[in-house]
Amino acid sequence: GSLQGWLRVTLTRAGLRLLRSRGRRRRREERDIAADVAEDVELGRLRERYAAAVGDALERAFARLEPDQRTLLRLRVVDGLSEREMADLYGVERATVSLWIARVRERLLADTRAVLMEAHAMRRSECDSVMRLARSDVDVSVRRLLGDVPGGGRE
Numbered sequence: 001g002s003l004q005g006w007l008r009v010t011l012t013r014a015g016l017r018l019l020r021s022r023g024r025r026r027r028r029e030e031r032d033i034a035a036d037v038a039e040d041v042e043l044g045r046l047r048e049r050y051a052a053a054v055g056d057a058l059e060r061a062f063a064r065l066e067p068d069q070r071t072l073l074r075l076r077v078v079d080g081l082s083e084r085e086m087a088d089l090y091g092v093e094r095a096t097v098s099l100w101i102a103r104v105r106e107r108l109l110a111d112t113r114a115v116l117m118e119a120h121a122m123r124r125s126e127c128d129s130v131m132r133l134a135r136s137d138v139d140v141s142v143r144r145l146l147g148d149v150p151g152g153g154r155e
Contacts, residue, residue, distance in 0.1 A: 047133045053120060054112070054134035061111030062145045069104045074146045076101055 062070070075081045075089070083101070087094040117127045 050130045051134050053116060054131060057112045057116040057119065058108075059145060060115045061108055064111050065104065065108065069107070070146065072097075072100055072104055073108075078146050 065073075072086070075086055076083075081089070083094045083097045086097045090097065113124070113127050113131065116122060116130065117124065120127075122130070
């Protein structure tokens with residue numbers, strides 16, 4: 001009798017601990033899901049808030065590019081030419097074209113960052129975070145700018 005009572009109490013306690021543990025785990029999972037959703041919503045708000053600012057900074061930086069730099073970007077981004085095709089077009093080595101494109105991209109990034117930091121009084125780390133948030137919109141903006149900025153459209 002006493003062994004049976006002890007076993008019943010032990011199994012009941014183990015079952016209750018298991019149920020409490022599952023409940024805590026479920027509540028923890030629910031909190032984690034809620035936190036993830038809140039974070040996604042906040043990132044969406046930040047993306048919306050800064051999308052126009054990044055677009056404006058990109059546009060201003062793009063306007064600073066030389067016409068030949070805009071032409072390089074148009075050939076690569078809009079026309080989809082490979083570096084080899086561009087090298088043949090310019091009569092230079094592919095590595096030269098690769099270097100030209102890298103320099104234009106670096107300048108565009110640096111100028112966009114500088115404009116954004118100045119216009120919104122941001123530190124570089126904040127600016128880089130904002131630019132990462134808006135990255136998906138940048139490709140579309142560059143394509144649009146290649147047609148909208150003087151010297152950027154087709155000649």
